[in-house]
Amino acid sequence: MPHEHSDRWRAVLSTKPFVRAPVLLFKSPAVLAAIIGAAAILGLVAGSTPLYLSSAESAALERELSGRCSASYDLQVSTFLPALAQRQAMTDHLGPRLGQPVLVAEGSIGTATYNDKSLPLKLMYRTGFADDLDVIDRVPGEGLWMGERLAGDLGVAPGSTVTVWSGPLQAEIPVVAVVGDLYDQRSEPDWCQFENILEPTSMGDLPTPLVFVDLQAMSFPQYEAAFATYGPIGINEQWTIPVDIDGLTTGEARAIVDSIAVLEDAYHDEQVTFRSEHGPDEFHPSFAIAEVAVHSDLGTVVERIEALGAALGTAIDPLAAAVLATALGLMGMAGSYWVDRRRAELRSLAARGVSPGQLGVKAGLEAALPILAGSVLGWAAAGPVVRMAGPGGRIDPTAFTAAASRAGSAAVLGAGIVIVVAAVRSRSLLRTGPSRARAGFGPLLPIAFGAAAWWIRSQIGDNAVVREDRALVGSIDPMVVLYPMLAFAAIALAGGYALSRLTRRARRARGRPALYLASRRLSSAPLLATVLVIGAAIPVATLVYSATLTRSTTSTIDAKGRSFIGADVSAPVYSLDSVPSSLAGQATVVALIERGDIAGQRIDVLAIDPDTFQGGAFWDESFSDTDLGELLDRLGPLDGGAAPALVANGDVGDGLADARGVEIPIHVVGRAEAFPGARRDRPLIVISTEALGQLTTERSPNILRYLLWASGGTVEDVTGALAEESIGYAFAIPATRTLDLLKFQSVVWTFDFLELYAMLAGLIAVGAILLYSDTRQRARNLAYALARRMGLSRSDHKFASLLETAIPLLIGVLVGAATALFTARSVYLALDPVPETPPGPRWVPAQTLIVVCVMATLVLSWVTAVISQRAADGADTSELLRHEN
């Protein structure tokens, strides 16, 4: 029997309709386009996920590394050979993205004397230093490159010779260049590795000047002699291999981290080789054979990024699977469309005993090449789509391979779906007789989904951002994604059910022919109306939900950052009188005393200038029920010996506060839930700087920090303004850098991904609607022909087609958008990535997006009407009527 079965199949497959099947679709452009389009969408959906994850990891990596000094992620290599030999040894083993080795030699503090003036200095060397200094004056030769301030203080110019002392030794060294000072550039990428030795003291004094020594490439004996010339000052050498992070992907970073052990082994071998090839004179005894150490923080960063990728993948994989299933449904629709367009041929073959399964195989053979072409197109489009709508990071080339694998698997599944659908549809090809109108469905289905959604919502805790204690990154509770999906399904089904009931009433509608026709068509196909409502509601709801939560979460994180540091930018300064004139109205200086005490309770004390505070500091309405201006008005000088005080984040009453050595009697005049700069674990007492000044005339607190808080500008704006007026500051930090944003990036990107896939789901819905409208119209061509004979105009028919599509779609869009806003509103308070830092979650609804969806729906309805009218106009009326007769 099996033999006979296979013989039958072989016989059928050997007939011409099957042998020629792979090229037949090229003669049916509409079906070809439908299948290619559906396969392209499928390939796009399948291929997007690995590319999105790669882009997210790269973006996170870039964000994590770009704010750091390169010294933290570059490879730091211990000294294992004389300078020249080590440079060569390291260069020989450089892998991708590793730059030429850089040597930094730092001497201990010595003294420079010129014309009886003596000042301290620190000798330095860094590979390529001359290219990064701002040269003011220069003479040829080797010698000292001295900063402008020290040169001016000593009275030297290029060509002068200074005496450099270190301990008992001295040397005469020419000054060959005067350069710009580096104090203001200590945060710049070229000099940030010296930030700790360029930073002013706690009292605001400038540190010991750095003076660079112009060392040419030399052998070890020359090197040692050069430094010996300057005295046996201690030399601290550090080798660095720079890592090129421009467009660095996680895969490349992981490869660098993995290569560290290999480099260590290679350098150790170089060491052994050098020792065997060079005599003791060339090899300093201090260079004993030892393990070579290569250090970098890059490994820690990569580990965090990979954890983020894993957390994000866990959240988005189910979403991707759901959208992929929908895309496969579109492939099924394309298969069904194939059956409709090839009905005559398939009936002929079925009548001759070709089985539905064999007809399904025929569908697969015809669709194979278009599916392949479409999948390739979709896979190729995934990259640009993710680049445009994704996190913005560079996509690792290996991700494209993973994407191709997924797209290929999806294509195979899609082809299988086409075969199955074609086979199932083919079963009814030869059936005739009256058919029953397919009814809609009862209210039980939406009620069931709604109940499930309600239950899921009840399972979501007060905070849906999962943060385990030692977790590298946070992740989102999957219920936050599952709950709205069920709610959307419930509302969409309810909307469809309601429409199907309403359209039955619409059968009694009278009026213009277009309205009459549209109402009849909707009422005769309640299931179709329901499908259109659902098809519009779910993608729109998903899009609006995810967009709203993305914007809300991003805004919340941004506000929390500003609350944490007090403003958009914060910079430690050295006095209260540190607001540059160019920042007047936008900046304020506060005095912060941390970890004081009142009645045994730990507190912080913040002294502010009420006149300038509101312009510079960050404020959120949720911080207090009382207007900020009114709170500030209550502050002022001592009143009855006590400082009027605001209390935030705690229950502190009148009393005597110990502010690290200064007693501050306070009288509480106002309270707030939160305040800029307040910390989670202790109350903040806010007084005026005037009151603090009155209390610290004789004694200052042991630890008092002045902070410049500026709003509305960037770090560069603030540091530029400070430098312009020579106002000292330690550093400047933006709000975006204060919180460990990487920890919560997976939360934001989960919703971002949901937004992307909602757009893809919308694309699927559009494809399905266009496919179906063409099929539907072809099935109605006879009715249209008869109606035209009875006086229906083309414009009325076109308008009826527009109404027939627009009404359920618009209902779907509006129902979906309303549901999305409702569900997002019910859950956004649980999406607090940093609950310990105020303010609470912000609500930023995606209103513009809703308007865009409505406009897109109207355009789609119009396009559908045009397609329907074109299909109707293309029918041969006389042939249709002849058939009917």
Added chain:
Amino acid sequence: MRTEPVIACSGVGRAYRTDSGEVWAVRGVDLEVERGSLTVLAGPSGAGKSTLLRIIAALDRPTEGSITIDAVETGGMPDRRRRRWRRRNLGYVFQDPADNLLPYLTVDEHLQMAATLRGGVENIDELARHLEIDDLSGERPKRLSSGQQQRVALAMAAVGDPAVVVADEPTAELDQESAALAIHTLLALRSAGSTVVVASHDADVIRTADSVHRVEHRRGAT
């Protein structure tokens, strides 16, 4: 001696379920068709001729009654077995000539396909000559007239000497000249020994039949 009829229907009826209840397309049909005859099912539109024809062609199953074709009870067969049986033992011709032919195959390729599906048949050239379509072997359907298309369809149905060749209104879509060609082909099939059953209200077809069975609305065939 009377031979066994090749088709025997007893109390055959077919009902459809609709929103308004059960509808009988045909009911209470008792019918016998002699081997090698040309039998016509005649009757007004909506009488159930096509429905009965589809049951005879094993494209559909009766709701009640029994039908035997070439000593095989086809009415109760499961779909898959009925399809296999139909492929080997029955030829069916649709009313619209274009529905019988594939636009991308030549006449010869159509006959080859029919022969392969029948289970591998030789001497299709002889059939083509007998039905006078051998001069059309290299043509595609769109280059044939309606009458020529219908003759090719009849030839495909007759490939491999099936028990019965069934045609639904084979001349309805044709002009007078093409209809005459189709009738000529029906007669040629009969003369070649095929049993042919035709649903038609064409007087010319009825005139050439060996027997005519009238199908009345809900009253079965007489």
